[in-house]
Amino acid sequence: MTTEPDSFPRRYARTQRFTLGAPRSFTVAPDGSRVVFLRSRSGADRAGALWVLDLPGGEERPAADPAVLLGGAGERLSPAELARRERTREGGAGIVGYATDAAVELAAFALSGRLFTAALRAGTTGELPVPGPVIDPRPSPDGRYVAYVAAGGLRVTGAGGEGDRALAEPESAQVTYGLAEFIAAEEMDRTRGFWWAPESDRLLVARVDDTPVRRWWIADPSRPERDPHHVAYPAAGTPNAEVRLFVTDLDGARTEVLWDRERYPYLARVHWSDAGAPLLLVQARDQRSQLYLAVDPDTGSTRMVHADEDPIWLDLFAGVPCWSPSGQLVRIADEGGARVLAVGERPLTGPQLQVRAVLDVGPGDVLVTAAAGEEAGAPEVGEVHVYRVNELGVARVSEGPGVHTAVRRGGVTVLVSASLERAGSVVRVLGSGKPGAGGAKATSGTGVAGETGETGDTGRAPGAAGTPGAPDASAVLIRSYAEDPGFSPRVTLTEGGARRIPCAVLMPQDYPDDTPLPVLLDPYGGPHGPRVLASHNAYLTSQWFADQGFAVVVADGRGTPGRSPAWEKAVHEDFTVSLDDQIEALQDLAKNHPLDLDRVAIRGWSYGGWLAGLAVLRRPDVFHAGIAGAPVTDWRLYDTHYTERYLGSPDTSPQAYAHSSLITDAGLSSPAEPHRPLMIVHGLADDNVVVAHALRLSSALLSAGRPHEVLPLSGVTHMTPQEQIAENLLLLQVDFLKRALGMR
Structure with a gap:
């Protein structure tokens, strides 16, 4: 299946959702003289470059260009770097991240596993001769050193490349220093594993031991000659990695930071500034209690600054x-x-x-x-x-x-x-x-x-x-x-139902406003993922679907962030309220919008994919077709920090897991219910929502005699960054929806 080179699906995929070429990752110099940022050179160029905006004149200049630094050679990324980018959903190339000293005079970044520094005022860039592949280099606040991770250990070198040495080396293949563990990066938004002291004389370094974590194997069935690779995946109810923290001097001497790791195993946040002692936020496994701890870097002892408790759960926030x-x-x-x-x-x-x-x-x-x-x-x-x-x-x-x-x-x-x-x-x-x-x-x-x-x-x-x-x-x-996408969404922001659910309604650009249209619900619908935003580019795909002949509805029901703590925590031990709110919004919006409730479909990815599967299985009276992309079908197969926050432990709350599972759904075997068409899409290389979710759902549907379609994506992760795949996924979904709703 192909499209014209300038079609929306092709351009949407080529431009990575029209994000390439946009400036991002800003750093302001403390003297106000410049702003540093990343930006690729065009809207179709994946390779990010490092730029400087000089103030007050407003002149922009490149500080580091990956094409020049690599001499035209292609990038080679280590498995650890690929995994790190998957956790941060980084689909770009070239320079995708950088760090600076306190004065924003020196920047450090990794490129193709090599370590580079840029003198931001002088405009010069050079490579430091250090062992690689390099991950997450960070200059010291005074700009004299650069610390980085290589081969699972933390190393430091002089800013000129002199005196490179190891500060902490892994004792086994299961141990790393200076990197965030899987769930910290995936669920806590903590992607770092080491932090410089303001005086640049020592660091806080996380030690991660994955030995207790169960191993899962990710295979590529399309390449049977290749060995599967294993990942340490902490599924709900199973052991997590052991995380410890050390104050580490520049000569390698270290002192362990002590807290009650048995009761508070999650190292959620680390902050070290000249305004006070090193500050930690540590959480209990059930995430209903957490401590803010000040660290004595000389002894490693900690004192409690504040404690939080909540009968449901405690959230983590950026910047604190x-x-x-x-x-x-x-x-x-x-x-x-x-x-x-x-x-x-x-x-x-x-x-x-x-x-x-x-x-x-x-x-x-x-x-x-x-x-x-x-x-x-x-x-x-x-x-x-x-x-x-x-x-x-x-x-x-x-x-x-x-x-x-x-x-x-x-x-x-x-x-x-x-x-x-x-x-x-x-x-x-x-x-x-x-x-x-x-x-x-x-x-x-x-x-x-x-x-x-x-x-x-x-x-x-x-x-x-x-x-x-x-x-x-x-x-x-x-x-x-x-x-520029070349069109603007025809979107109405409104609220639906007695709960005043935030909604967006999109109609075709050429819609004459006189006949009801088939409806496509296009939600994420769950924690961390608001989709109803007053932002043009948030609705590009939804508008494209609308232009294929649908009225598209996006609703942010209970569980989505931004409204109130009670709104978010309403999904406690029951994710299915997300479906209740999609239905409430749909039926209320139909009172004032031309929605054909006899032809309703739903599509989604990840949590939204689970929601789409739930909709057609549990409410076939409302939904007539669904597309479940990378769905979490059995919450026992998803990770600890996320799943246990919302559903509790599978050992103590098995009913919550069963009620929110698609695999154990009693509706699978009910002959009285109509069997609605369902397309299941999943990347075989997904290490976040592994393909076992889709395969188990397909097996359950087959056992129940329920027709469905499965679209396996070879070599594709949870991000689906590949241009051709991302493009054709849109086209195949439209084809399925039109067939399922009788639009042909």
Whole structure:
């Protein structure tokens, strides 16, 4: 099956969802003189390059180009690096990550397993002669050294390549130093395994021993001559890796950091800054209790700074915990029915905001992203904004409907804004001085108020004098080379049902508004994955499906983030409420939108794939066809940290696992129910949701005499990054849906 070279499926795959060429991964120099970022040279170029924006002039210049550094040779990535990229869902090539010293004078990065450094002010780049393949190089804060991981051990070298040596070497093939274990990277959003001291004289280093973890084998049936490779996969109810932490000197001497690892085995966060002692966040296995611990780096002893408990579970958040410049603990907590920012023991926000992440902690405020709480007035469906918070109040920095985030240091803020009105994101550098010829002056922007303690409240209009919404004449735009999709989604953001479920409804571009259309639900629908966003590019695939003749509905029911803690925790021990909310939203939207409820299909990937399978098996009265992509069909086969947070342990809560499983579904063998068409799609190389999920579901369906289709994807992981496969997957899905719903 093929398409024209300029068709949407082909372009969508070639541009990696129109993300290639967009700037990302911003770092601001503390003196405000430059911003460092990654960007490929075109919207179809996968190879990221390192760039510098000089301020205040606004001139952009390349700091490191992978094509030059590799001399035209192709990349060669180690299995460890490939696994690391799979955990972070990194589909790019070239320079995909970097780290800098404290002054943002020196950057270090790995390229094809080799270690490079870039002098960001001088604009020179060089390779350091060290053993490889290199993973996650990080300069010391003073720029004198670079630490990195190679062959499972942590090493350090001088910034000029001198004095390379091992600081910690693995005692066996099951041990690594300086890397995050599988579930930390996959589920905790902790991708690092070592942290420099502010004085650059030692490091905190994680030691991971995978010996207790059960081994699974991932094979490629299309290549029978190749041996399967094994992965240490901690499935729900089975042992995790053993994680310890050491203070390690530059001569290799080390002191173990001590805490009750038996009770709190999860090392969820590590923070080390000059504002206080090293800070850890450790969690109990059931994730209902956690401790914030300050470390004495001389002795390895710890003291408790704060403890959290929750009868359901405790979430982890980006940017916290950390110390404020005055030495107070900064955290995000669930209090009073809201997700609040707390500094010390005092919450600084309330129900007016649902805080999502801490972006920066300054001497006078904290910068956060948040969704407006229900008590703030009319709901802002799909919007996420940047706010400044201090003891005097809350002020919104971002203006205009959309999804916003930021990076800030000192007086310079990089504000990244997406909206429904235009493709991609606009990146503005604020507080940067007058732009020169190399940078485009923003026609509209938002300034950041000075560190004076002056704040407004969420009800003040952006742009009012003295508020952070005031346009900043010094804003500079960072260019994006991302391709334009060539169309804009015809999307309506709304709410559905008595629960006011956030929804997006998409109609064909040429729809005449006079006849009901077959319906395609297109959800993720579960934890960590909001899909109803006030962002143009979030709906490109949904709009393409709509243009094939469907009314497409995207609904974020209970379990999805951003609304309230209670909304997210409603899936506790019962994922199936996600399906209840999809149905409620669908039936309510049909009252005001031309939806043909006699022809309803659902498609999804991962959690959304499980949801699609559940829909056609349990509610064939509502759903007439489904596409389950990489579905978690048996939650006992998914990992510990994620699954046990929501469903508990399979040993103590077997009924929760059975109720949310597709394999044990009593509806499989019920002859009275109509058998709805189901397509199961799964990558055979998936090491996150392994293909056993799809195979077990197919076997159960076959045993029950239920017709279905299985589409195995050879050599494909959970990301499906391959261009041709990603393109044809869209086409095959449309063909299946039209056949199943009688649209031909």
